[in-house]
Amino acid sequence: xxxxxxxxxxxxxxxxxxxxxxxxxxxxxxxxxxxxxxxxxxxxxxxxxxxxxxxxxxxxxxxxxxxxxxxxxxxxxxxxxxxxxxxxxxxxxxxxxxxxxxxxxxxxxxxxxxxxxxxxxxxxxxxxxxxxxxxxxxxxxxxxxxxxxxxxxxxxxxxxxxxxxxxxxxxxxxxxxxxxxxxxxxxxxxxxxxxxxxxxxxxxxxxxxxxxxxxxxxxxxxxxxxxxxxxxxxxxxxxxxxxxxxxxxxxxxxxxxxxxxxxxxxxxxxxxxxxxxxxxxxxxxxxxxxxxxxxxxxxxxxxxxxxxxxxxxxxxxxxxxxxxxxxxxxxxxxxx
Amino acid sequence: xxxxxxxxxxxxxxxxxxxxxxxxxxxxxxxxxxxxxxxxxxxxxxxxxxxxxxxxxxxxxxxxxxxxxxxxxxxxxxxxxxxxxxxxxxxxxxxxxxxxxxxxxxxxxxxxxxxxxxxxxxxxxxxxxxxxxxxxxxxxxxxxxxxxxxxxxxxxxxxxxxxxxxxxxxxxxxxxxxxxxxxxxxxxxxxxxxxxxxxxxxxxxxxxxxxxxxxxxxxxxxxxxxxxxxxxxxxxxxxxxxxxxxxxxxxxxxxxxxxxxxxxxxxxxxxxxxxxxxxxxxxxxxxxxxxxxxxxxxxxxxxxxxxxxxxxxxxxxxxxxxxxxxxxxxxxxxxxxxxxxxxxxxxxxxxxxxxxxxxxxxxxxxxxxxxxxxxxxxxxxxxxxxxxxxxxxxxxxxxxxxxxxxxxxxxxxxxxxxxxxxxxxxxxxxxxxxxxxxxxxxxxxxxxxxxxxxxxxxxxxxxxxxxxxxxxxxxxxxxxxxxxxxxxxxxxxxxxxxxxxxxxxxxxxxxxxxxxxxxxxxxxxxxxxxxxxxxxxxx
Numbered sequence: 001x002x003x004x005x006x007x008x009x010x011x012x013x014x015x016x017x018x019x020x021x022x023x024x025x026x027x028x029x030x031x032x033x034x035x036x037x038x039x040x041x042x043x044x045x046x047x048x049x050x051x052x053x054x055x056x057x058x059x060x061x062x063x064x065x066x067x068x069x070x071x072x073x074x075x076x077x078x079x080x081x082x083x084x085x086x087x088x089x090x091x092x093x094x095x096x097x098x099x100x101x102x103x104x105x106x107x108x109x110x111x112x113x114x115x116x117x118x119x120x121x122x123x124x125x126x127x128x129x130x131x132x133x134x135x136x137x138x139x140x141x142x143x144x145x146x147x148x149x150x151x152x153x154x155x156x157x158x159x160x161x162x163x164x165x166x167x168x169x170x171x172x173x174x175x176x177x178x179x180x181x182x183x184x185x186x187x188x189x190x191x192x193x194x195x196x197x198x199x200x201x202x203x204x205x206x207x208x209x210x211x212x213x214x215x216x217x218x219x220x221x222x223x224x225x226x227x228x229x230x231x232x233x234x235x236x237x238x239x240x241x242x243x244x245x246x247x248x249x250x251x252x253x254x255x256x257x258x259x260x261x262x263x264x265x266x267x268x269x270x271x272x273x274x275x276x277x278x279x280x281x282x283x284x285x286x287x288x289x290x291x292x293x294x295x296x297x298x299x300x301x302x303x304x305x306x307x308x309x310x311x312x313x314x315x316x317x318x319x320x321x322x323x324x325x326x327x328x329x330x331x332x333x334x335x336x
Numbered sequence: 337x338x339x340x341x342x343x344x345x346x347x348x349x350x351x352x353x354x355x356x357x358x359x360x361x362x363x364x365x366x367x368x369x370x371x372x373x374x375x376x377x378x379x380x381x382x383x384x385x386x387x388x389x390x391x392x393x394x395x396x397x398x399x400x401x402x403x404x405x406x407x408x409x410x411x412x413x414x415x416x417x418x419x420x421x422x423x424x425x426x427x428x429x430x431x432x433x434x435x436x437x438x439x440x441x442x443x444x445x446x447x448x449x450x451x452x453x454x455x456x457x458x459x460x461x462x463x464x465x466x467x468x469x470x471x472x473x474x475x476x477x478x479x480x481x482x483x484x485x486x487x488x489x490x491x492x493x494x495x496x497x498x499x500x501x502x503x504x505x506x507x508x509x510x511x512x513x514x515x516x517x518x519x520x521x522x523x524x525x526x527x528x529x530x531x532x533x534x535x536x537x538x539x540x541x542x543x544x545x546x547x548x549x550x551x552x553x554x555x556x557x558x559x560x561x562x563x564x565x566x567x568x569x570x571x572x573x574x575x576x577x578x579x580x581x582x583x584x585x586x587x588x589x590x591x592x593x594x595x596x597x598x599x600x601x602x603x604x605x606x607x608x609x610x611x612x613x614x615x616x617x618x619x620x621x622x623x624x625x626x627x628x629x630x631x632x633x634x635x636x637x638x639x640x641x642x643x644x645x646x647x648x649x650x651x652x653x654x655x656x657x658x659x660x661x662x663x664x665x666x667x668x669x670x671x672x673x674x675x676x677x678x679x680x681x682x683x684x685x686x687x688x689x690x691x692x693x694x695x696x697x698x699x700x701x702x703x704x705x706x707x708x709x710x711x712x713x714x715x716x717x718x719x720x721x722x723x724x725x726x727x728x729x730x731x732x733x734x735x736x737x738x739x740x741x742x743x744x745x746x747x748x749x750x751x752x753x754x755x756x757x758x759x760x761x762x763x764x765x766x767x768x769x770x771x772x773x774x775x776x777x778x779x780x781x782x783x784x785x786x787x788x789x790x791x792x793x794x795x796x797x798x799x800x801x802x803x804x805x806x807x808x809x810x811x812x813x814x815x816x817x818x819x820x821x822x823x824x825x826x827x828x829x830x831x832x833x834x835x836x837x838x839x840x841x842x843x844x845x846x847x848x849x850x851x852x853x854x855x856x857x858x859x860x861x862x863x864x865x866x867x868x869x870x871x872x873x874x875x
Contacts, residue, residue, distance in 0.1 A: 032758040037390030044761070044793075046474045050389060080390060082559030083382040083543055089559070148591060156595045163601040164592050166561065170374055170583055170601075283587045285561040293560060296753060 007322065011315050018311040019071070019304075023064055026300045033298050037080050054080075067304075076308075077301030081293055086305040090287060094309065095180025096167055097279070097286030101271045103183075103202050104209025105264070112214045113260070116221025120229060121248060131222065135215035143274045147208040147281035154204060162200045164282045172197040205282045212274055213267045220263040224256040231255075257328050265321040269314055371580040373856070373872055376593050376602045380563055380586040384554055385542035386517050387468055387476045396517050397866035398563065401582075403520030403548035404573045406431045406443050406462065406499075407511075411860060418625050419860040419871070423512065423777045429573045430457060430521055430549065431499075436511060445497040449572050451523040451549045459499040464524035466491045466501075468537050476518045482776065483513020506816035509776055516775050517864055523547040551577050551870045561586055565869065578858075578873040597622055597851055603874065604852040604859075604867065609726050613849045614669040623854055626847040627861040628673045631782055632773025633689050634727070636735065636841040639766050641798045644716075649708035651838040654767075655694040656701035659738045664844055667730045673845035684828045688779035689845050692835040701742045713743020719768040723753025728769050731843070763798050770796060771846065775863045779827050780811040787834055799839040804830055 034051035051057050055066065070077060076086035119131035141149075154161040162169055167182055175186035175194040182198035185191075228234060229252055237247045276288035287306055294302035381395035384402070388395070408429045414420025428434060431443040449457040467488045469476045480486065484507040492500040503510055513519070522542065530541035541547070546554045551573060552565040565582040585602075587593045594612050596602035598621065608616075617624040636658060638645035645651055660676040678691040705713065718736060720728035729750070736746045746767065751759055759765060772794055774781050785794040789805045811826035813819075848865045858871040 032755065035758040035761060036753075036755075046478070047761075049473055053389065079559075081382050081392075083388075084559050092558070148589070151592060151595065156599060159599065163596055163599065164589075165376075165585055165587065165596070165601075170585065171368060171372075280588045281592065283561075283585065283589070283592065285558065289588065290560060298755075 004319070004323070007319055011319075014315060015308075015311060018308060019068070020064075022304045022307040023067060026298075026303050027060060027063075029295075029298050029300075033080060033300065036297055076305040079294060079302040080299045081297050081302070082290075086301045089290060089302065090305055090309055092180075093285055093287040093290055096284060097272065097275055097288060099167075099181045099183065100202065100205055100278070100284060100286060101209065101268065101275055103206040104271060105213065105268055107206050107210040108213040108217055108267070109264070111210065112217035113221050115214075116218040117225055117248065117253060119218070119222045120225030123226065128222075131218050135218050138211045138213075139215035141211065142277075143208055143212050144277040144281055146211050147205065147278050150204045150208055151281065161204050162197070164204065165201075166283045166285055167198055167201055168194065169197040169201070201282075205278050205284060208278050208281075209271050209274060213271055216263050216267050217260070221256070221260050224259045225252060228252045228256045254328070258325060261321060261324055261328065265317055268317060272310065272313070368581070370874065373579045373582050373869065373874060374601070374603045375582060375584045375867065376587045376596055376605045377584070378586065378588060378590070378593070378607045380560060380584065381557070382559065383543045384546050384557065385539065386520065387472050387537070388539050388543050389474060391475070393866070396864055398546070398554060398565075399520055400517050400862075400864065400866060401552045401565065401869045402546040402550040402554060403522065404430045404449075404550050405515055405517075405519055405521065407434055407515045408573075409515055409862075414627055414861050416626065418627060419858075420627070421860065421862050423630075423863070426511065426515060430462075439506075440500050440502045441511065441514075442494070443499045443501075445499065446572055447497055449549055450570055451526070451547070452553050452568050452570075453523065453526055453547075455523060455525055457521060457549050458496050459493040460496075461524045462499045462521050463491045463493050464528075465522040466519055468522065469518050472537055472539065479516060479518045479775070480513065482781070483507065483510045485510065485513060485519075507812075508815045509778065509781060512776050512778075521549060523549070549573070552582065574870060577870040579869060582869050597853070600853060603856050604850065604872075606848070606850045606867075608849065608851060610667075610669045610671045610847075610849070613671060613851060616851055621854070623852050623856065623859075624849065625852075625859055625861075626671055626849050628845045628847055629771075629773045629865065630861075630863055631688065631775075631777040632771065632846060633675065633842045634672075634731075634769065634771045634844055634846050636843055637765075637768050637770055637796050638839060638841075639764065639797060640800075640839045641763075642766065644708070644710060644714050645766060647708045648837055649704050650710065651841075652694075653701045653704035653708065653742060654739065654744070655692070655838050655841045656697045656704065657738050657742050657744075658694075658841055658843065659696050659734050660694075660843065661696070662734050663731050666734065667727060668844065668847075671847045671849060673847070675842040675844050684831050686779070686824045686827045688782050688827075688831065689842065690831065692838075692842060694835075694838075694841075696738070698738075698741050705742055705744075710743070713745065715745045715747070716766045717749045718746040719749040719751055719759065719765045721753055721756035721770070722750045723756065724771075725750070727846075731769060760796055761793060763796060765796075768796070769843075777863060778815070779831070780808060780815060783808045783830050783834075784812070787830065787839070797839040799837070801833065801837065804833050804837075807833065 034054060034056055035047050037050055055063060074087065078085050079089060082089060115131045119128040122128060151164050155164060168174060172194055175182055175191045176189050178185045178188055183195065186195035186198060234247060234252055237251050275286060276292055278284065279286045279289040287309065290302060291306035377394070379394055381392060381398050383391040383395045384398045385391065386396055386399040406429060407426045409421040409423065410425035410427050411419040412422040426434065430445055430449055432446045433444040435442045445457060445459060445462070451457060470480045470486055470488060471477065484504045486504060490502045490504060492502060494500050501514070526547045527538035527541055531538035551568055551571045553568055554563060555566045556564040563584040567577055567580045569576065587596065590608055590612065593602070593605045594608060594616070597605055613624055613626070616622050638651055638654065640646050660674060664670065664672050664674050675689060675691050677695050678693045680693065705711065718732050720732050732748050736748060739746050760768065760770065772786055774785065785792050787795060787799055787804055788808050789800045791798060807826045807830035811823055811830065814823035814826060848861065850859055852859060855875040856872065857875065858873045860868050860871050862868055
């Protein structure tokens with residue numbers, strides 16, 4: 001508990017830094033939102049009018065002041081491209097991105113961890129080589145390419161997959177909102193058609209992210225397993241006649257998990273980044289595509305909101321991983 | 337229950353659900369599919385009200401289908417057989433009768449017309465809506481002014497169902513301007529109820545909600561994702577549309593939009609690269625309708641205020657150096673109307689756009705450049721909007737290569753979409769690619785904005801010519817007074833002068849392309865180039 005509190009206090013300067021930097025960075029973007037949103041037929045006066053109504057005519061420090069005070073009231077501003085309050089948009093879109101990312105990550109763990117363990121146990125065998133090839137291929141294919149390729153094969157040619165049109169089939173209705181995760185919400189409410197539809201829609205983008213993230217997880221599992229397997233307590237365990245299943249899973253893997261969990265945290269963060277492209281390809285209504293749209297039209301509020309949300313997410317994730325360390329390996333807890 | 341048991345039973349339930357569900361769902365699905373049109377496009381609206389601040393073009397489409405105007409246009413047959421709006425023939429929409437006098441027009445409103453919440457449409461609503469259009473500023477006010485509609489006093493309530501528009505001056509664009517998207521009739525009672533002191537016109541409310549009497553209403557809108565529109569069964573503005581529901585989905589990837597069309601999942605899409613349209617056309621599985629932009633041209637602009645483009649000979653040299661046909665073939669894949677190579681001696685027409693007399697002739701261009709005092713050429717930058725890179729980038733490269741042959745070295749300057757307008761409005765870019773198209777399809781309308789010395793924002797070249805102004809003003813006055821002979825003389829005058837002085841080189845007339853399934857019919861070309869759902873039918 002004390003550790004957690006201490007960590008929490010460290011978060012605050014981090015976030016303040018993020019707020020200042022994003023504010024300055026968005027203002028440094030080329031492009032004039034007032035001219036952009038005044039439309040093609042705007043006169044100089046109407047551009048000025050819009051600039052005034054957006055508060056962009058005031059000095060930077062005043063703009064920053066009003067931004068911070070709005071922020072303190074939980075108001076992230078309004079997006080000009082979508083016309084909606086940023087907070088509502090992020091609230092609606094974050095679950096979509098999170099569901100996709102987690103789905104991809106879980107899929108990836110399910111494949112990569114056993115693959116990594118097997119590759120370490122049977123070092124130099126065909127499984128080890130398969131692991132190496134799959135990892136290399138996965139990491140060297142850009143996500144948008146894998147995405148388009150999967151759509152082309154499974155939707156366009158084979159017709160197995162549903163149309164890449166976001167989270168649900170066009171004619172299915174969304175489950176009652178509880179967590180915002182369609183899979184969970186539809187399970188809880190027993191809405192099976194929505195469950196099926198959202199699972200079908202998730203498969204291809206999830207697979208895309210999974211392929212991309214196989215490499216670091218599989219390689220890290222393998223490397224860390226190799227180190228542990230060659231250590232003395234494993235030799236002792238084997239010598240004591242424990243069966244190899246117990247040795248590998250109970251003793252070796254548990255001790256090899258620490259670096260794997262660290263990698264998972266990292267992979268999760270960069271999957272959130274890779275999401276941007278996957279969301280574009282699959283018309284996924286997540287925050288990545290939202291942020292890119294906003295960036296293209298120099299729409300400040302959503303960009304700031306996005307970066308801030310991401311920063312909070314990363315900080316929370318780091319905290320979670322640190323706490324997990326303690327659960328996995330009590331020694332870490334003591335040292336902290 | 338243990339975790340494993342739970343998973344097992346959940347799996348079993350899921351499996352039974354998967355087996356039993358389809359029969360019910362699929363019939364319902366098939367039926368709703370039949371009455372629903374699925375439209376996919378790259379981007380969606382940012383505001384449901386065209387009067388809003390910075391409403392984007394997809395937003396216009398919502399306004400067009402959800403609101404009525406007093407009058408609209410009849411249809412005629414377009415260049416390739418498609419229904420095409422008739423700019424000269426008007427039909428009543430909310431009005432049942434229009435009586436145009438010398439200095440005013442009187443409209444009788446349909447007595448049975450109701451807004452979507454059931455309140456009757458009265459002349460008061462009409463006045464409030466038009467007052468709003470000329471007052472909110474920005475694009476709507478600008479567009480109203482294009483038809484000499486600028487003051488609230490011009491809109492008069494005669495009685496509950498009679499409404500009069502007083503003309504500020506004689507202007508033949510006033511009536512057509514009442515049939516564009518902007519003068520839509522809004523439910524004033526409903527919007528006033530939701531207006532605030534800071535927002536007297538209720539723009540915040542209409543941004544999220546449609547408050548019209550039109551054929552469709554927005555039943556759900558998730559910005560950037562989808563818009564769902566339902567038919568208004570009580571619509572009196574025209575025959576009841578055949579399509580009950582419109583689902584408009586935003587699909588950012590052009591490749592996926594094409595795949596959706598080819599798989600038969602989406603019914604209609606526009607905004608595909610020309611290459612895709614050409615391939616889809618030759619594959620023959622879909623209906624592709626291509627229509628030249630009415631009153632629109634993609635051009636190569638030159639800043640005539642500064643050297644070297646302040647010299648007409650340099651501009652003519654550029655006009656002789658542009659590889660027109662290559663651009664139409666290689667960039668547009670033929671989906672564009674060439675705007676060059678009028679036969680020598682052929683008469684100038686009373687029309688716009690029309691081809692100019694220049695051809696790609698490098699020798700002539702070199703000669704003109706030498707005469708202008710630049711025998712060895714010069715260096716400059718060629719700018720374009722990255723937002724339309726699929727057309728602009730290859731066009732710029734072709735022009736760069738061609739200009740290189742006469743010694744003009746160009747550096748290509750790609751400007752991001754959010755910044756292009758800012759840069760263009762400064763009027764300092766020496767050489768740039770741009771498009772202009774006017775909603776009102778009249779030659780003088782195009783010229784007022786693009787060539788007149790009052791230097792509107794669309795006169796991107798800063799072109800000034802007393803002679804040109806005289807021709808344009810003459811044509812405007814002649815049109816208002818119905819003086820056909822003078823009008824024709826002046827139109828020919830300004831077209832000829834534009835082609836001699838060549839402050840901007842017309843490259844081609846772009847096409848508006850729409851791809852739809854074979855069972856979809858009723859696509860109409862409108863001046864705004866967006867879809868009119870009211871006529872769409874799915875067999």
